[in-house]
Amino acid sequence: MGRLSKKRMVVLLVVGALGVMGLNSAFAASYPERPITYMIAFSPGGESDVTARLQQRYLEEDLKVKFLITYKTGGGGSVCWAELVRSKPDGYTIAGVNEPHTILQPLQRTDTGYKTEDLTRIACFQYTPSILIVRKDSPFKTLQDMVEFAKKNPGVVTIGGTGTWASTHFAYLLFEKAAGIKLTYIPYAGSGATKPAILGGHVSAIVGHPTHAVELGDQIRVLAVCAEERSKALPNVPTFKELGYPGVVEGSYRGVAAPPGTPKEIVERLASAFKKINFNPEFQKKMTEMGFDLLWWGPDEYNAEIKKRTEYYKKLLSDFGFKK
Amino acid sequence: MVLEGLLAILSVKNLIYVALATAGGLAIGALPGLTATMGVALLVPLTFTMGPISGLAVLGAIYMSAIYGGCFSAILINTPGTPGSIATAFDGYPMAKKGEGDKAIFAATYASMIGGLLSLVALFFLSPPLARVALKFGPPEYFWLAIFGMTVISSLGEGSVIKTFLSGGIGLVLSCIGVTRMGGELRFGFGWHELQGGIELVAALIGLFCIPEALNFMGMSGSSIYDVAFVKKKKGVWFSYIREFWGTRVTLIRSTLIGIIIGILPGAGGTIANVVAYNDAKTYSKKKGFGKGIMDGVVAPESANNATVGGGLIPTLTLGVPGTPVDAIILGALMLHSLQPGPQLFQKSGVVVYSFMWALVISTLMMGVIGLSIGVATYRAVSKVPTRYLAPTIIFLSIIGSYALRNSMADVWMMLALGLIGYGFRMLGMSTSAAVLGLVLGQICEEGLVQASILSQASSFYRVFFLRPISALLILLSILTLFWPVIASLLAKRRSRKEDHERAKG
Numbered sequence: 001m002g003r004l005s006k007k008r009m010v011v012l013l014v015v016g017a018l019g020v021m022g023l024n025s026a027f028a029a030s031y032p033e034r035p036i037t038y039m040i041a042f043s044p045g046g047e048s049d050v051t052a053r054l055q056q057r058y059l060e061e062d063l064k065v066k067f068l069i070t071y072k073t074g075g076g077g078s079v080c081w082a083e084l085v086r087s088k089p090d091g092y093t094i095a096g097v098n099e100p101h102t103i104l105q106p107l108q109r110t111d112t113g114y115k116t117e118d119l120t121r122i123a124c125f126q127y128t129p130s131i132l133i134v135r136k137d138s139p140f141k142t143l144q145d146m147v148e149f150a151k152k153n154p155g156v157v158t159i160g161g162t163g164t165w166a167s168t169h170f171a172y173l174l175f176e177k178a179a180g181i182k183l184t185y186i187p188y189a190g191s192g193a194t195k196p197a198i199l200g201g202h203v204s205a206i207v208g209h210p211t212h213a214v215e216l217g218d219q220i221r222v223l224a225v226c227a228e229e230r231s232k233a234l235p236n237v238p239t240f241k242e243l244g245y246p247g248v249v250e251g252s253y254r255g256v257a258a259p260p261g262t263p264k265e266i267v268e269r270l271a272s273a274f275k276k277i278n279f280n281p282e283f284q285k286k287m288t289e290m291g292f293d294l295l296w297w298g299p300d301e302y303n304a305e306i307k308k309r310t311e312y313y314k315k316l317l318s319d320f321g322f323k324k
Numbered sequence: 325m326v327l328e329g330l331l332a333i334l335s336v337k338n339l340i341y342v343a344l345a346t347a348g349g350l351a352i353g354a355l356p357g358l359t360a361t362m363g364v365a366l367l368v369p370l371t372f373t374m375g376p377i378s379g380l381a382v383l384g385a386i387y388m389s390a391i392y393g394g395c396f397s398a399i400l401i402n403t404p405g406t407p408g409s410i411a412t413a414f415d416g417y418p419m420a421k422k423g424e425g426d427k428a429i430f431a432a433t434y435a436s437m438i439g440g441l442l443s444l445v446a447l448f449f450l451s452p453p454l455a456r457v458a459l460k461f462g463p464p465e466y467f468w469l470a471i472f473g474m475t476v477i478s479s480l481g482e483g484s485v486i487k488t489f490l491s492g493g494i495g496l497v498l499s500c501i502g503v504t505r506m507g508g509e510l511r512f513g514f515g516w517h518e519l520q521g522g523i524e525l526v527a528a529l530i531g532l533f534c535i536p537e538a539l540n541f542m543g544m545s546g547s548s549i550y551d552v553a554f555v556k557k558k559k560g561v562w563f564s565y566i567r568e569f570w571g572t573r574v575t576l577i578r579s580t581l582i583g584i585i586i587g588i589l590p591g592a593g594g595t596i597a598n599v600v601a602y603n604d605a606k607t608y609s610k611k612k613g614f615g616k617g618i619m620d621g622v623v624a625p626e627s628a629n630n631a632t633v634g635g636g637l638i639p640t641l642t643l644g645v646p647g648t649p650v651d652a653i654i655l656g657a658l659m660l661h662s663l664q665p666g667p668q669l670f671q672k673s674g675v676v677v678y679s680f681m682w683a684l685v686i687s688t689l690m691m692g693v694i695g696l697s698i699g700v701a702t703y704r705a706v707s708k709v710p711t712r713y714l715a716p717t718i719i720f721l722s723i724i725g726s727y728a729l730r731n732s733m734a735d736v737w738m739m740l741a742l743g744l745i746g747y748g749f750r751m752l753g754m755s756t757s758a759a760v761l762g763l764v765l766g767q768i769c770e771e772g773l774v775q776a777s778i779l780s781q782a783s784s785f786y787r788v789f790f791l792r793p794i795s796a797l798l799i800l801l802s803i804l805t806l807f808w809p810v811i812a813s814l815l816a817k818r819r820s821r822k823e824d825h826e827r828a829k830g
Contacts, residue, residue: 044365045646045656053369053660070731071365074521075503075510082517083732111510113517158782164507184782186463186775189505189767192652196590196645202462202779215644215659217666290659 031091031266035066038256039095041080043073046192047211047292048096051126051254054286058277063269075112076163077101081257082113089259091266094122099253100167103310107317108165108324116310120262123274124255124297124305126287128209129227130171131237132159133220135198138205143223143243146205147179154182160194160203163187165322168207171226171250173320178245209252210234211291226250233291253295255302271298325670326448329678332377333686341378342683345385346690350698352386353393354405356534356718357725359526360390364653368660376661376676381683383657387650388440388633388687389695391594395432395626396699399425400706401541401549401718403534407525407764408594408629410533410757411480411602415614415621420703422617423552429699430565431572431619432626433692439580439627440688443634446584447641447681454635455642458588463779464789466591467772468798470765473596475805476603477762481755491754495762496769498523506771518734525595527726527739528763532756535743538718540750541711549714550707568619575605575620576627583628587635593648594629595764599757601628607808633684641665641677 038056042048049069056067072080072095080095081102087093102119105112132143140146150157161168164187172185186203188194194206199219206212210233213222222237226248230239240248256274258267277283278296287294297305332338352363363386371379394409399416412432419428446454461469474492481488501512502522513519541549579601586597605624606614614621636647637654644665646652658665663673670677706714726739746756780788790796804811 043649043652044361044368045653050656050659053656056369057372069369072730072732074730076505076508078503079518079521079730082520105508108508109510111513111515111517111520113520156782158779163505166508184778186778187506188775189771192646193591196459196639196643197462199643199645200459200462215664215666217664217668219643219667286662289662 031269032063032065034092035068036063036091037068037070037093039070039072039080039084039093041072041077041096041098044071046190047128047209048098048254050290051287051292052096054283055274055277058280058283059273062273062276076105076166078105078112078114081105081119084257084259085114085118087259089120089261089263091258091262091270094256094258094270097121097255097257099124099255099306100309100313101252102257103306103313104166104317107310107313108322116306118260119257120260120267121299121302121306122256122258122267123271123299124253124302125274125278125294126254127251127293127295128211128291129225129231129249129251129293130168130207131210131213131225131231131234132171132175132205132223133198133208133213133216134205134223135201136219136221138221140205140223141221143238143240143245146223147181150179150181150183155184157205158184158186158203160186160188160197160206162189162191162194162207165317167250167252170316170320171207171248174226174248174250175240175245178240178248209291210293214289214291224248232293233288255297267299325674326678328675329680330682332675332679333381333682338378338381338683339686341374341382342385342687343690343694345382346389346687347694347698349386349389349687350393350396350691350695353390353409354396354702355721355725356397356403356405357526357530357721357728358390359406360387360408361650361653362526362728363387363390364650368653368657371657371661376663377679379661380654380657380676380680381687383654384680384684385687385690387654388630388684389691391629391633392433392436392440392626392691392695394629395436395622396429396702399428399432399622400703401537401714403537403718404529406594406629407529407760408598408632409625410529410595410760411598411625412622413533414480414602414757415617415619418615418617419619419622420707421549421551423550424617425550425703425707426557426700427565427568427619428617428622429703430562430696431569431622433695433699434569435572435576435579435623435626436630436695437688437692438576439583440630440633440691441685442580443584443587443631444681444685444688445634447634447637451638451642454584454588455639457585458590458639458645458647459643460794461589462792463772463775464792465772465794465798466589466768467776467789468795468802469589469592470769470772472798472802472805473600473761473765474769475802476600477758478806479603479606480599480757480761483753487752487754488758491749491756491758492762495759495764496766497762498528498759499763499766500770504770505767506774516734518732521730523738523742523763524726524729524735525760525764526729527735528742529760530722530726531739531742532746532749532760534718534722535740536747536750536756538715538722539743539747541715541718544711548707548709549711556704569623572620572623575609576623578608579605579624579628580631583631584635586628587632587647588638590639590645590647591768593636593650594632596761597628597632598625599761601625603805607805630688637681637684641669642667 084095198206352358394406397405398409398413402417404410416428477492582601583597601624639645640651
């Protein structure tokens with residue numbers, strides 16, 4: 001015993017210290033180890049919910065923890081995002097985010113509870129361009145028909161959209177300006193409410209997304225797409241650019257974000273998980289079937305796009321006369 | 325395809341699922357704080373593992389039975405379990421207090437069952453034409469529907485009409501809190517970001533009904549919340565119940581129709597239907613005693629709210645436009661399983677759709693059996709529980725329920741604040757149901773008004789607001805509802821003057 005046990009103790013201490021240090025780094029690399037909450041800003045059954053549920057399976061397989069989908073509805077998403085920026089930046093709370101909502105809301109009011117820059121963006125994975133939809137039996141067979149009618153009858157053509165000074169409203173304003181016509185905009189409470197509006201003939205047209213075109217099938221006709229290129233979900237529909245109205249580009253983007261201050265490694269880990277899903281052919285097929293276009297912006301690209309678009313919308317809001 | 329759907333659902337596995345879902349849905353509906361919307365939303369992921377036929381069957385069963393289950397707490401403890409059973413408490417609870425709780429539950433069960441079944445018949449056979457009617461409702465129609473709903477408020481209160489309208493008005497103001505869905509501005513935010521979403525309807529419901537009732541129970545002495553103890557009745561009493569139920573058949577059919585129609589309208593659901601049906605029964609039925617505990621007062625709201633299930637599915641399945649909030653979730657579930665709602669749904673995936681509809685039928689029938697036995701047993705149990713256990717239990721459930729809505733403490737605080745306000749209403753003799761109805765109708769009314777006003781810029785004010793057939797009908801109904809008491813008493817005076825004349829002559 002005696003001298004030997006002292007030596008033994010020193011060896012034990014050194015091994016123990018090394019072991020603890022090793023364990024420490026193992027902990028850092030062991031994210032995630034408990035369920036992750038995936039907050040959705042809109043009601044169950046909606047597009048954000050359906051997208052998240054389709055991703056849920058793949059995420060749980062990849063990260064080996066449960067993903068709990070919770071709904072924090074209200075304020076057009078601002079309740080959810082205000083909650084996100086107040087959550088712990090430990091990677092166990094993320095939220096689905098929509099652009100340009102998170103850009104426009106803080107630009108339009110000071111009481112949203114969050115600022116555009118506060119969200120740590122992980123990835124942007126989905127895109128739906130705005131489209132102009134009329135009923136199958138509408139007298140407007142092409143976009144040109146509507147433009148000519150509107151020139152002769154200013155203000156008579158009614159177009160339904162979602163909200164005011166939001167994405168679909170901008171699509172409408174850009175179209176009005178590019179074609180030099182006067183139309184009437186009717187704001188609806190959500191994209192769901194625009195469907196019976198067009199089917200029931202209460203408005204001449206609505207600004208929607210390819211997902212609606214898929215849902216409404218042959219009860220409607222799509223006149224044009226607000227994008228630089230044609231939508232993969234609607235390959236036969238011309239863009240506004242092709243039809244002679246450049247600059248009419250607008251649409252909704254879906255991504256995910258984390259609270260401010262989330263460590264870079266965790267953001268990268270989550271981004272790679274979402275990237276894998278986006279490039280999974282089974283997932284891609286399902287999304288295109290439903291009318292969604294997929295795209296991929298990693299954290300850096302996403303942040304750069306947000307900066308660019310914030311400037312763009314600031315200018316747009318002042319051009320169209322928005323007053324706070 | 326209809327028969328294939330039936331065969332698909334009649335497997336032992338699926339029948340067990342439907343039975344369990346029916347019982348589970350009953351519990352969800354009965355507990356104040358848990359609603360059909362929540363229950364269905366929580367179980368959507370389950371449908372992945374079960375496959376579309378079993379999964380959708382489970383969702384449908386929970387939907388139908390949760391709406392029915394709301395009557396239990398409405399009758400037994402005067403707090404609606406779901407917003408669709410607000411009016412059930414008006415006559416259901418007085419019946420329970422008189423010791424007739426089992427009769428109330430009997431009436432509610434079979435009213436729900438028949439209302440649900442008839443609406444499913446409409447779904448099976450009349451979907452296309454009825455869906456087209458739903459589409460005719462545009463912004464002006466929704467505005468006038470909300471106005472009509474507000475005239476119905478007048479029948480909700482006991483006593484002073486002014487107090488009832490004041491309560492309804494407070495509900496309207498409460499509905500203005502939050503970001504407007506059409507414009508994006510925030511109203512009445514008070515700097516709290518949690519208020520951006522406005523007041524959650526279910527949190528308001530729990531606050532305005534459950535808390536005052538719990539506080540009320542705390543003030544009661546005695547061992548039971550009922551005035552007359554529950555007495556185990558003889559077997560023969562059920563026949564008298566059946567006979568009395570048969571006597572309500574006119575109310576039953578009318579209320580079912582009201583429920584189907586309101587269910588079809590996108591955006592309106594059981595919350596509005598049950599109150600409108602109650603008002604209609606109270607106004608136009610020849611029976612007296614509404615509010616004191618008569619069977620018609622339970623049959624009307626319960627048949628209407630279950631009728632919105634089938635009604636709401638009509639535009640959902642045929643047009644892809646959800647008739648009620650729960651239908652939006654079901655639509656989402658359908659899309660997750662690659663079932664595109666709309667005209668192609670029945671052609672492409674007829675078997676799954678019809679099996680879903682059959683599952684609803686089976687669940688509704690099961691409700692009639694399971695519900696009655698569970699309901700009466702619960703009545704027996706609750707009548708024995710001392711008030712000092714009941715009150716804290718209700719408050720406990722209220723807090724859990726309002727938190728569960730959005731995982732948000734803010735909703736709990738709102739619920740408690742509204743609870744105190746609701747208690748204040750009680751003390752002042754004001755109706756809390758009027759406030760809830762104002763809360764529900766406010767958004768519909770404002771959105772309809774704004775949209776119709778803008779539309780009238782593109783056309784003409786009169787054409788948009790008045791010269792539409794459905795709008796005109798709703799305006800007429802509103803005027804009738806407002807002035808019916810005056811009209812009825814004028815008619816009564818003329819009748820009695822005529823009788824006096826006859827007597828004087830003869």
